[in-house]
Amino acid sequence: MSPEDFFGIGSELTEEDRLVQSTVARFVDERALPLLPRAFEEGFFPMELIPEIGSLGILGSSVHGYGCPGLGALAYGVICEELERGDSGLRSFVSVQSSLVMYPIATYGTEEQKARWLPKLARAEAIGCFGLTEAHGGSDPAALQTRARLEGGNWILSGSKMWITNGTLADLAVVWAQTDQGIRGFLVEKGMPGFHAQAIHHKLSLRASDTAALFFENVTVPEQNRLAGAQGLKAPLSCLTQARYGIAWGALGAARSCLSTVLDYTRTRELFGRPLAATQTVQRRIAAMVRALTLARLLAFRLGQLKDQGTLDPAQVSLAKWNNVRMALEIAREARDLLGGAGITTEFPPLRHALNLESVATYEGTETIHELVVGKAVTGFDAF
């Protein structure tokens, strides 16, 4: 029995999905983990990984055609899990590109938009970001204030977006704005006059990730850059469902990293004449971690089955995102504590994960939002 997969759920994956997992795991171990602690400490995204991520073919893994592999939901899940075992910032980079940029283009875009952007985005020759959240708060997207008005066949965009992952790196921003017909999505390209991105500094979380504010000062966006199939708030919310699904899996990776660190450490660290792992207090805490991780893994796996069957309800994704990120955050904090003083530098990953997971618990729907989604699904009352 593996402590990280106590019920052997991995053996339920197909041969292909297991190969996806072992390939991404090797990439994370050999290429990403040597860079991530310093990237976190110094606050930058390791840019040299971008072409390698593109060449692996993990971007837009669920998209069929346009140079994308067309893998299933479980494959996307294990990709997120392995990446977040490295760092939530690395998983965020891929989540945004796959679920928040490539997914809306593949789902709501015109044929021309798909052919122009998807192959480049898959190869990481173009980077995308997703602009929905604004400075006044992300939990009430219906109240968004960015406006787009039609003028002589073009759209004029004005407003701003906040907490945008990949914002300064992006060649392309999927931006959601209020129009006279309701919320619509636009592909805003780097270099369009009036569009600029500004990095957000002084973060204590997701430091190995590019986070930015986006500003639109009367940006002229041609009608051909509007996502033709996206009408109303349900379009950006459908993107969030995809990303939240990946986060429910990603949290398993962060938790696994913390658990394996704690197991290695407490088995060899001797105190009062015996290994820490040979004491009842430590074993109870480790057993509790294994229990929480095992339950979260079962949840993620079932979620993947439902997604591949096409019967997934967004409330189920909400419950899993809420549960699994909470699980990972608690394991990361426990792991930091069990490492004692050794747990406070970048040498060991738990505190880095714990700090990252503070953001992961907030973005893509806070715990309260997910509680209200589940509450509405089971009571029938909308309490937002």
Place this chain on the structure above:
Amino acid sequence: MNPIKILVAAKRVVDYNVRVRLKPDHSGIATDGVKMGVNPFDEIALEEALRIRERGEASEVVVATVGPHEAESQIRSLLAMGADRAIHIETTRETGPLEVAHVLYHLVQEIEPGLVILGKQAIDDDCGQVGPMLAALWGRPQATFVSKLTLEGGRAQAVREVDHGLETVEVDLPAVITTDLRLNTPRFIKMPDIMKARQKPLDRRPFENCGIDLPRLEVEAYLPPPERVAGLRVESVSELVTRLRDRGVL
């Protein structure tokens, strides 16, 4: 030189990250629920074959394995890495180096490769015998523990890692090459290639059909290495001499 065919032999082994455990009855290594993988030296062998093919010096790369039905997942990963086709000689029992060498010799006669490349040893039993045995059966030259390989005019130049440093040997093709760790770093598998590997030809054959009937090694028991006993600290040279005398070594 016309492009050659390359046969790569690969073995399914316990993943290199796993700490192996014995079965309780000492009849073998516990593999139930244990992560398995391709012998890392054999991945290096495939990588080298793919690079030779990509330079236009080989026309086809065939991988072969001898092992249980489950070894198909290792074969799929080798096909996803880039091998053109695979041959799986299926058997549920343990096979020894000589049996595997005979299987490969059988395949060599069928495929007529210009090169057979395989790991210098498998990380499970560390025998390191299949390559040399195949060369002997086939009556062709071999270069083992190779860390650099170049082909020119029907010959292969191989740099070998030996105890006193590096040795360069030249062999006529066809030849057997066994790989050392520093020959190359195997590539990452690309996601779209995982899907494509499903379509590549995989030829499954029962071991019994190879017509190999050799005396088999009988394994009586597997035992872990004995635990090391802690050393003694002595206070003085005279105590050291006394202790050594007591043990009869002086």
